[in-house]
Amino acid sequence: MSSAADTVARLSAATSGLPAPLAVVDLDVFDANARDLLKRADGVPVRVASKSVRVRSLVARAVGHGFAGVMAYSLREALWLVSEGVRDVLVGYPTVDRAALASLAADATAREEITLMVDDVVHLGLIADAAGPAPDGAAGPIRVCLDVDCSLRVGAGALTAHLGVRRSPLREPGDVAALATVAQARGLAVRGLMFYEAQVAGLPDTSPAVRLVKRLSMREVNERRVRILAAVRAAVGQEVELVNAGGTGSIEVSGGAPGVTEVTAGSGLYTPGLFDGYRSFQARPASFFGLDVVREPAPGWVTAFAGGYAASGKAGAARLPRLFTPGYALSGPEGAGEVQTPLRVARGPAPDGRLRTGDRVWLRHAKAGEMMERFDRVHLVRGDTIVETVPTYRGERKNFG
Numbered sequence: 001m002s003s004a005a006d007t008v009a010r011l012s013a014a015t016s017g018l019p020a021p022l023a024v025v026d027l028d029v030f031d032a033n034a035r036d037l038l039k040r041a042d043g044v045p046v047r048v049a050s051k052s053v054r055v056r057s058l059v060a061r062a063v064g065h066g067f068a069g070v071m072a073y074s075l076r077e078a079l080w081l082v083s084e085g086v087r088d089v090l091v092g093y094p095t096v097d098r099a100a101l102a103s104l105a106a107d108a109t110a111r112e113e114i115t116l117m118v119d120d121v122v123h124l125g126l127i128a129d130a131a132g133p134a135p136d137g138a139a140g141p142i143r144v145c146l147d148v149d150c151s152l153r154v155g156a157g158a159l160t161a162h163l164g165v166r167r168s169p170l171r172e173p174g175d176v177a178a179l180a181t182v183a184q185a186r187g188l189a190v191r192g193l194m195f196y197e198a199q200v201a202g203l204p205d206t207s208p209a210v211r212l213v214k215r216l217s218m219r220e221v222n223e224r225r226v227r228i229l230a231a232v233r234a235a236v237g238q239e240v241e242l243v244n245a246g247g248t249g250s251i252e253v254s255g256g257a258p259g260v261t262e263v264t265a266g267s268g269l270y271t272p273g274l275f276d277g278y279r280s281f282q283a284r285p286a287s288f289f290g291l292d293v294v295r296e297p298a299p300g301w302v303t304a305f306a307g308g309y310a311a312s313g314k315a316g317a318a319r320l321p322r323l324f325t326p327g328y329a330l331s332g333p334e335g336a337g338e339v340q341t342p343l344r345v346a347r348g349p350a351p352d353g354r355l356r357t358g359d360r361v362w363l364r365h366a367k368a369g370e371m372m373e374r375f376d377r378v379h380l381v382r383g384d385t386i387v388e389t390v391p392t393y394r395g396e397r398k399n400f401g
Contacts, residue, residue: 012360013384020292020360021306023375025394027056027382029286030269034065037251037265040281045262046091047071047244052266054369055378057082062269071244071264074400075100075116076161078391082113090115090145090244092194092264094123099268101130104142111142115191115242119147119168121182130187140205143191144183145242146176148228150197164217167196173224173231180235183387192242193232195260197226197250214250222257229259235331247313249278267368273322274311274366285364287378288324291341293359300345300356302328307341309374311366322362328355336363 002010011024020332038046045068059070059081070077071089075095082089088119094117095101104110119125124144131142134348151164168174200281225243233239239394242347243261246254255263270287291304311319323329323335329346331337343361345354355361365371373377376395380388391401 002300004324006100007285008362009291011362011381014386015290015360015379016380018333018379020245021375023287023289023371023378024381024386025055025270025287025378026285026337027236028059028379028389029271029284029319030061031065033271033284034062034067035268036081036281036284037248037268038066040251040266041255041263042252044260045069045092046251047262047264049073049092049264049266050077050081050180050369051092052368053250054372054393055390056081056393058269058378058397059086059390068262071266074236075114077191077398077400078114078187079107079110080101080398087113089113090192090194090242091117093117094147094149096123096126098126098130101127105131111140113143115143117194118144118179118183119170120338122323124179124183124186124188127188127222131187141187141189143189144234145192145194145244146170146190147194147196148176150195150221152220164197171224177231177235180232183344184236190232190240191238192240192244192261193228194244195221195254196244196264197221197246197254214253218250218253218257225257225259232369248275252280264282269299270368270371272366272368272371273309273364274318283326286322287368287371288362288364289361290362291322292339293343293355293357294359296357297342299384300359302310302359304341304343304361306339307363308336308338309365309371310336313367313371319366321365324342324362324364326353328361 004362048059048062048067049071050059051073070086071090071092073089073092075097078089078091113309127142147168149168180319183190243259245260247265248265251265253262265281271283271285276283291307293302294305295303297303313319327346331342331344334342373394375392377389377391379386
């Protein structure tokens with residue numbers, strides 16, 4: 001793998017004639033990451049998470065590598081993707097968008113290709129009311145997937161600690177089976193179940209305590225998944241087709257777990273900053289954004305234009321962009337700014353070359369797809385050459401939240 005300095009030189013050469021800020025994806029690394037994700041899954045189908053890509057041509061590129069289907073983050077996004085030829089789209093989050101549900105119900109192809117996520121009878125009622133009687137040519141009932149809480153709970157009563165994200169209220173086999181029964185009664189097809197172990201897939205291996213939480217989480221959810229699948233099978237009278245689990249950080253352990261039929265990954269295609277601390281795979285950054293140095297306010301300091309692209313989640317230094325240009329660091333007091341980002345020479349060995357006004361500096365976003373919401377287009381690079389420039393979701397005038 002080339003050094004950061006080599007990559008910086010290649011990206012700067014490739015984009016030397018273009019104004020910044022700008023976004024690039026290194027196709028050689030993107031392709032290598034796609035192959036690595038599939039290899040880590042060891043034959044288990046991998047669904048690409050569109051929210052972590054947000055570039056339609058790169059979602060298609062992942063599918064071309066062998067990814068099986070797409071996990072969308074919005075029903076309107078799913079409808080758009082299907083209209084553009086994408087097939088087998090699982091919407092990863094519930095929706096209460098009545099207009100989008102009505103569009104799904106009226107579109108035979110969308111009904112066949114889209115599966116909705118639910119975890120509450122309210123969701124089922126909205127879907128069933130929007131669907132009404134299946135129109136002529138419709139591909140059967142609307143399909144749903146039940147989202148199951150996979151957090152780790154340690155302790156008892158008021159002293160219970162919740163380790164994981166706050167997602168679904170569904171947790172115990174009886175609750176999941178009961179919702180599956182209601183779904184069938186409302187004329188919906190229960191296609192599958194989702195088990196997203198966020199505290200395993202989304203946390204880097206930063207300490208022995210984190211690694212212990214991951215081991216305990218997988219042990220607990222694996223045992224509970226078996227019981228849930230048995231309860232749902234009894235409730236609906238058949239095996240569920242789809243059992244989704246995991247993410248980039250947990251492909252191996254999730255894919256090999258009992259009952260799992262597929263895993264989801266997306267961030268690992270770009271490998272943003274928050275994925276640097278994992279032991280289970282090699283972090284190979286594929287997506288970057290470039291800024292131009294516009295002034296030198298003091299010795300050892302330069303200021304770049306724009307750059308304040310902080311990631312979602314709990315505010316803190318971990319959510320800020322990572323400097324990829326060697327030898328420089330963000331300013332502690334200012335961080336990454338809305339219209340200017342000051343950079344200082346980092347402690348340690350001096351950089352090979354000091355940045356000057358007019359130079360280009362390269363950074364990585366802390367998360368994956370969120371970076372693409374800042375740009376209308378992304379330049380796809382091989383070596384030191386741009387081979388194609390493609391629109392992001394934003395560049396296609398699509399905004400799904």
